[in-house]
Amino acid sequence: SQTIHQWPATLVQPVGSPLSLECTVEGTSNPNLYWYRQAAGRGLQLLFYSVGIGQISSEVPQNLSASRPQDRQFILSSKKLLLSDSGFYLCAWSVPDTIYFGEGSWLTVV
Amino acid sequence: AQRVTQPEKLLSVFKGAPVELKCNYSYSGSPELFWYVQYSRQRLQLLLRHISRESIKGFTADLNKGETSFHLKKPFAQEEDSAMYYCALRTWEAAGNKLTFGGGTRVLVKP
Numbered sequence: 001s002q003t004i005h006q007w008p009a010t011l012v013q014p015v016g017s018p019l020s021l022e023c024t025v026e027g028t029s030n031p032n033l034y035w036y037r038q039a040a041g042r043g044l045q046l047l048f049y050s051v052g053i054g055q056i057s058s059e060v061p062q063n064l065s066a067s068r069p070q071d072r073q074f075i076l077s078s079k080k081l082l083l084s085d086s087g088f089y090l091c092a093w094s095v096p097d098t099i100y101f102g103e104g105s106w107l108t109v110v
Numbered sequence: 111a112q113r114v115t116q117p118e119k120l121l122s123v124f125k126g127a128p129v130e131l132k133c134n135y136s137y138s139g140s141p142e143l144f145w146y147v148q149y150s151r152q153r154l155q156l157l158l159r160h161i162s163r164e165s166i167k168g169f170t171a172d173l174n175k176g177e178t179s180f181h182l183k184k185p186f187a188q189e190e191d192s193a194m195y196y197c198a199l200r201t202w203e204a205a206g207n208k209l210t211f212g213g214g215t216r217v218l219v220k221p
Contacts, residue, residue, distance in 0.1 A: 046210060049208055094209070104154075
C-alpha cells in the first residue's frame with residue numbers, strides 16, 4: 001500500500017539558518033507532490049506542487065524553495081529562515097481521485 | 111483564479127444539535143470539491159468528495175453550482191466530530207492538478 005513519510009516532525013531553528021524538510025512516498029510511481037503550509041490562525045496554503053522529477057510550480061513568492069530530485073522525493077528548503085516562516089508544513093501526494101497528506105512538520109523560527 | 115472561502119473560523123454546537131459548515135468557491139471551470147478533516151493529533155484526511163454523493167460519519171455535502179457552494183452538514187453532531195474541517199477545490203492546471211483549500215473551520219461539539 002502507499003505511504004507517505006515526512007520529517008522531521010518538529011524543529012526549532014534560529015532566524016537566518018537554513019531549512020530542509022523531506023518527504024518521500026512509497027508504493028506509487030510518478031505521483032503529484034505538494035507542499036502546504038498552515039500558519040497560525042490561517043488555513044492551508046499551497047506552496048509548491050510537482051508533477052514530475054525536476055518540475056516544480058511555485059504558488060506564492062516566498063523565502064522557500066522546493067526540489068524533486070527523485071520521483072518519490074520532495075524537499076522543501078530555505079537558505080535563510082525568517083520569523084514568518086514559522087508554521088505547520090504538510091507534504092502530500094495525489095492520484096486522480098484524491099490527495100493524501102503526511103503527518104506534518106512543525107517549524108518554529110526563533 | 112480559484113478561491114475557496116469558509117466564512118466561519120469556529121463553530122460551537124451542543125451534542126445532538128445540527129451543524130453546518132459553509133464553503134463557497136470561485137472557479138470558472140467545472141469544480142471538483144472535497145471536505146477534509148483533521149482530528150486532534152492526527153493527519154489531515156479526506157472526509158468526502160462531491161462526485162461520490164456519499165454520507166460519511168453522518169456528514170453530507172451538496173454541490174450547488176448556482177450558489178457556488180459546498181456546505182457540509184450533519185443533523186446530529188457528536189463529540190467526536192470536534193475537529194478542524196477544510197473545504198477544498200481541485201483544479202487542473204497545465205502543470206498538473208492542484209488542490210486549493212479554504213481557511214478552515216474549527217468545530218467544537220460540547221457535551
